[in-house]
Amino acid sequence: MEFDALGTALGRNRLALVQKLISLDIGTSGAKAALVAQDGRLLASGYASYETHNPADYRVEQEPQAWWRATQEALAQVGARANLAAAADLAGITLSGQMQDLILVGADDTIGRAILYSDTRSRSEAEEISSRIGADRLIRITGNTQDASSLLAKWRWLDIHEPDRLAASRTMLFGAHSYIAWRLCGNASCDHTTASTTGLLDLGSNAWATDLLEMLGLDRQRLPRLTPAGESIGTLSALAARTLMLPPDLPVFTGAGDLAATTVGVGAGEPHRFYCYLGTSGWIASTPPDSAESSWATAESGVFTLRHPDLQRVIRVAPMLTAGGNLDWAGAEIANNEGYASHNATAASAPVGSNGVIYLPYLAGERSPFRDPNARACYIGLSNQTTRADLIRAVMEGVSFAYRSLFELLGANAEKLYVVGGGAKSTLWMQILADVMGHDIEVVAEPENAAVRGAAIIAGRELGWYKTYAPPDHFPVARSYQPQESSAAVYSSRYSIYMDLSLQLRSAFGKISDLGISSPPPA
Numbered sequence: 001m002e003f004d005a006l007g008t009a010l011g012r013n014r015l016a017l018v019q020k021l022i023s024l025d026i027g028t029s030g031a032k033a034a035l036v037a038q039d040g041r042l043l044a045s046g047y048a049s050y051e052t053h054n055p056a057d058y059r060v061e062q063e064p065q066a067w068w069r070a071t072q073e074a075l076a077q078v079g080a081r082a083n084l085a086a087a088a089d090l091a092g093i094t095l096s097g098q099m100q101d102l103i104l105v106g107a108d109d110t111i112g113r114a115i116l117y118s119d120t121r122s123r124s125e126a127e128e129i130s131s132r133i134g135a136d137r138l139i140r141i142t143g144n145t146q147d148a149s150s151l152l153a154k155w156r157w158l159d160i161h162e163p164d165r166l167a168a169s170r171t172m173l174f175g176a177h178s179y180i181a182w183r184l185c186g187n188a189s190c191d192h193t194t195a196s197t198t199g200l201l202d203l204g205s206n207a208w209a210t211d212l213l214e215m216l217g218l219d220r221q222r223l224p225r226l227t228p229a230g231e232s233i234g235t236l237s238a239l240a241a242r243t244l245m246l247p248p249d250l251p252v253f254t255g256a257g258d259l260a261a262t263t264v265g266v267g268a269g270e271p272h273r274f275y276c277y278l279g280t281s282g283w284i285a286s287t288p289p290d291s292a293e294s295s296w297a298t299a300e301s302g303v304f305t306l307r308h309p310d311l312q313r314v315i316r317v318a319p320m321l322t323a324g325g326n327l328d329w330a331g332a333e334i335a336n337n338e339g340y341a342s343h344n345a346t347a348a349s350a351p352v353g354s355n356g357v358i359y360l361p362y363l364a365g366e367r368s369p370f371r372d373p374n375a376r377a378c379y380i381g382l383s384n385q386t387t388r389a390d391l392i393r394a395v396m397e398g399v400s401f402a403y404r405s406l407f408e409l410l411g412a413n414a415e416k417l418y419v420v421g422g423g424a425k426s427t428l429w430m431q432i433l434a435d436v437m438g439h440d441i442e443v444v445a446e447p448e449n450a451a452v453r454g455a456a457i458i459a460g461r462e463l464g465w466y467k468t469y470a471p472p473d474h475f476p477v478a479r480s481y482q483p484q485e486s487s488a489a490v491y492s493s494r495y496s497i498y499m500d501l502s503l504q505l506r507s508a509f510g511k512i513s514d515l516g517i518s519s520p521p522p523a
Contacts, residue, residue, distance in 0.1 A: 019089040021459055022078070022246075023452035026067050026097030026176035027258065028052070028116075028280040028325075033074035034449060035082050036456035038465050040474035042449055046077025053113065058120045058148075058373065060364065061113035064103055064179045071180055075244050085245045092251035093184060093236065094459035096261035096451045097177030100197040102154045104169035105188065110179070111168050117197070118281070118321050118364045120148040120373035122157035129153055133215065141212055143196065143203035143305040143314075148373045149321075152199035155218055172222045174198050175257050185234030185252045188224040192307040193260035193315070195226060206311050229256040229309035230462035253459040256309050258451050263287065263315055265454025266420050266444050269308075269469025274414045276403055276433075277450075278423030282323025284406040286414075288316050302368030303409060309458050309469065318406035322363040323399055324423040326377065329363060330395045334388060343392055344428050350389035352435075352487045356381040357390045358498055359398030360505070369409045372506055374513040380501055396429045397491070400436040401498040407437060416440045418477075420450035427479070434481040436491045445478040 020043065025032040030049035034042050048070035053061045078084065100117035103110055115121075126148040130138065138146045146152055151174060158166045173179050175194040182188055195201040195208070200223070202209040213220045227233050236250040255261060259277075263285055266275045271289040276282070287308060306315045331343050338346075362375035379394065407417065417439050423429055424447035434441040444450060457474065460466050 019091075020087070021091050021456045022075070022084070022093045022250075023255075023456045023459075024071060024074075024093065024095050024097075024177065024180060025258065025261070025451040025455065026071065026095070026180055027451070028098050031067060031070035031074045031180075032449070032452055033071065033078045034452040034456075035078055035084070036452065038460065040453065040457075040471070042446065042453070044078045044081035045449065045452070046074035048073035048077075052116070056121075058123070058365075060116040060119040062116060062176075064110045064114050064176070067176050067180060068183050071183075072244060075246075079245060085247065087247065090247060090250060091463055092232065092253050092459065093246075094230075094253040094455045095177040095181055095255035096258050096455040097175050097180070099175045099194040099257035099259065100149065100151060101174060101176055102151055102158070103173040103176075103179050104158075104165065105171045105173060105179075105182065106168055107170065111165055114176070114179075115154050117149060119154070120365050122153035123148040123373055125156040125160065126150065126153035129156060129216065133212065138199070141202055141204075141209050142199050144199070145371065146199040147367075147371055149367065150199035151197075152212075152216070156216060159218065169222060171224055173224055174200075177255060177257070178224065181233060181252055181254070184236055184240050186237055187234045189227040189233045189254055190224045191227060191229045191254045191256045191260070191309075192311060193229065193309065194257035196307040197257065197304070201307070203305065203307065206307065227254045228311060229254055229260065230458045232462075253462065255455040256458055259283065259285065259306060259317060260309055260315060261451040261454035261458065262420060263454065264309065264457050264469050265450035265452070266418050267470050267475035268418070269454070269457070272414075273418060274407070274410070274412045275418040275420065277421045278324055278399075278403075278419060278429075279421035280323065280325040280328065281319065281321060282399070282403070282421070282423075283317045283319040284403060284410060284412070284417075285315055285317035286410070286412070287313060302370055304368075316410060318368040318409050320361070320399075320402055320406070321365055321367055322361060322377075323402075324421065326359070326361045326363060326395050326399055327392075327423070329377075330392055334391050340426070344426050346389050347393035347396055348428050350387065350393040353490045353494055354390040354394040354397060355386060356383070357386055357394040358494060358501065359394040360498070360502060361395070361398045361402050362509075369405045370502070370506070372509065374509045375506065376509055376512065378505070396426075396432050397436065397494070398498065400429070400433045401491075401495050403433065404436050404495060405499065405502075414439070416442050418442045418444055420444050420447040422448050424448075430479070430481050431484070434483045435487040436495065438483050438488055438492075440483075441481040442477045443479045443481075445476040447478070
């Protein structure tokens with residue numbers, strides 16, 4: 001193991017005592033900490049949230065320091081249930097988190113806020129890059145179409161609009177978990193899954209696309225070290241150990257970006273299982289048996305090819321920029337923040353089909369099955385008979401329609417779709433999803449913990465605990481849902497209308513964007 005090479009006797013002695021890992025997931029809405037046993041059990045967990053900032057249209061930012069404070073709070077909750085400071089059976093800390101963020105690190109800490117994956121301010125820069133390099137050439141190098149959400153365009157945006165901020169930085173990080181790893185051990189690194197979301201990785205060679213950066217005049221010296229998922233990147237610093245009340249010199253494992261960790265955590269780290277992640281953002285993904293370049297993205301496919309924790313494999317994913325975040329928005333603006341249980345009860349009082357109301361879930365643009373940063377959410381079919389219950393249920397149905405379009409885009413022929421993420425806790429939403437998809441839905445036990453479970457499996461495989469990325473008995477199913485014939489028939493006709501509207505309104509979305517409408521300042 002790499003931490004043997006680090007020369008820490010404590011790390012070597014722990015190897016014989018390995019039974020547990022601390023797993024951290026730095027998500028879009030908050031940080032989760034968990035103590036995970038070798039057999040996959042979550043022995044204790046904690047969670048703390050943080051704020052997302054939208055200072056202007058198309059801009060989405062977070063404070064990296066808020067991630068660190070939330071990590072401390074979540075770990076303190078775990079520590080209240082388990083004596084971590086005195087634990088002799090801890091193998092280390094493993095990580096996962098939101099990917100495709102742009103985080104500038106200076107001498108002491110970050111410089112300004114992190115620019116998140118859903119930020120699409122760099123649309124003109126994306127067009128410039130595509131024109132200069134060529135869209136097909138970008139796909140051949142990176143494995144994916146590059147647009148305003150890519151780090152390639154955001155880096156170019158900083159180069160043009162905030163050169164002083166960029167010049168003050170020493171390195172860049174591209175995932176929230178990479179920032180936390182830096183706080184834990186002082187080393188700047190990036191796992192290959194996260195790197196493959198950025199537009200900065202040569203997917204074929206698993207190396208930074210330095211030639212591409214040189215063509216665009218971007219300084220490759222700011223890139224972090226590429227580190228395979230699961231590898232140890234250092235040990236917990238004395239300062240971090242005191243701050244977090246953890247044993248000193250604890251090995252810190254790279255882990256992987258949230259999509260890879262979730263893929264492994266739901267049992268799809270090996271081929272032939274499709275799953276749906278329903279969180280603030282969302283996706284449908286699988287590990288295909290064939291990772292040949294011929295299966296990579298085409299210009300408008302909306303399917304991403306990401307590097308698997310096993311560097312000889314890929315993960316195929318069709319993502320949504322905003323999934324459960326649509327219900328968060330509707331709950332805040334329509335249902336007065338009455339809480340998740342109340343939203344479900346309200347939606348359940350509306351009929352199947354929401355009395356003809358259809359919702360398009362594009363609050364922050366969309367990536368798949370079409371790419372359009374100008375796309376926006378909307379309700380179609382409102383009348384003077386429309387109720388709040390119709391509006392809330394229509395959001396659940398609209399998001400489910402979007403997932404069906406992703407499933408079809410991937411050409412999935414699986415009989416079952418496994419579901420994880422916070423949205424999977426809603427029994428109503430899961431039944432709607434089964435009816436819309438026309439397939440059985442299997443909710444993985446503790447669906448909100450898939451990423452921390454997956455990060456632990458990735459590190460555990462490096463430690464020699466597991467032979468594959470799908471160890472037996474690690475993925476129990478909590479609930480199953482079968483399509484109801486009458487509801488599925490209603491949704492089949494609604495889905496056809498939904499797909500037509502998605503296509504027909506794209507021109508209107510572009511015209512609305514051209515108006516330059518922005519939110520007025522608060523009174």
